[in-house]
Amino acid sequence: MVDLAKCHCYAASFPDGSPCIIRVRTDLAEKAPLADKPILCNIALGYKGEANGLPTEQEVVRLQAFIEGIIEHAEAKQSGIWVGSITSHGQRIVFFYSDDADLFHKTNAVYLNSLSEIPFVLGGNAEDDPDWQLYRNTLLPSREAQAYERNAPMIEALQNYGDNLSQLRPIHHYAYFDTLADAEAFACAAESLGKYLNDINRSRDNAEVYRVTLTHVDYIDAEKMAKIAANLEALAEQYNGEYDDWEALLVK
Secondary structure (H helix, E strand, C coil): CCCHHHEEEEEEECCCCCEEEEEEECCCCCCCCCCCCCEEEEEEEECCCCCCCCCCHHHHHHHHHHHHHHHHHHHHHCCCEEEEEEEECCEEEEEEEECCHHHHHHHHHHHHHCCCCCCCEEEEEEEECCCCHHHHHHHCCCHHHHHHHHHHHHHHHHHHCCCCCCCCEEEEEEEEECCHHHHHHHHHHHCCCCCCEEEEEECCCCCCCEEEEEEEEECCCHHHHHHHHHHHHHHHHHCCCEEEEEEECCCC
């Protein structure tokens, strides 16, 4: 069974504003696409749901239990790899990649026919997707979306302690590199993204690693901080480093 610790679940919306819930398997992000699994297969499960098109709490529990059985069976028969799902408009569409669409759906049909009850309206489809575009471009959240979610608990904590987020204060961002050359190149490149003071030191936890601290004076806005974090994360990766988020003092 897929390790749920390697899955990410987040809320999103369609261009028309209707909500959806996306669950995605994240341990394949750096491996995709898998050349031997070029076919995208899906199973659609219909439910009654709420007025906004999302399932009720009871339906969520039943959906998850039902889908886990399908995933386990597909893994056992090696007919497909589960990569995620989209829940909206009264249905949850579950996505797999396979090398044989007919085998996948026939194997799934055998499993479903073995059940004493099927509590959902079912459908299914398959199409070629050798580049795994649906997985990479639709299911996986953007860097900015991931940063927004990471930042949310910190910003909420500041608010709970009475922080006036609109007040200017120093904000420190951290990134780690194995070589001084990469650390210096990153710090130099970061100047194109904003007005940062930079400081490069050996890491306290690991003397073999260099820590770059970028400091700028700003107020705290969730969307703005997510964009900054996403840009610095991408830049750090360009120079073989790892971005480690930000911190700021409480200001009332």
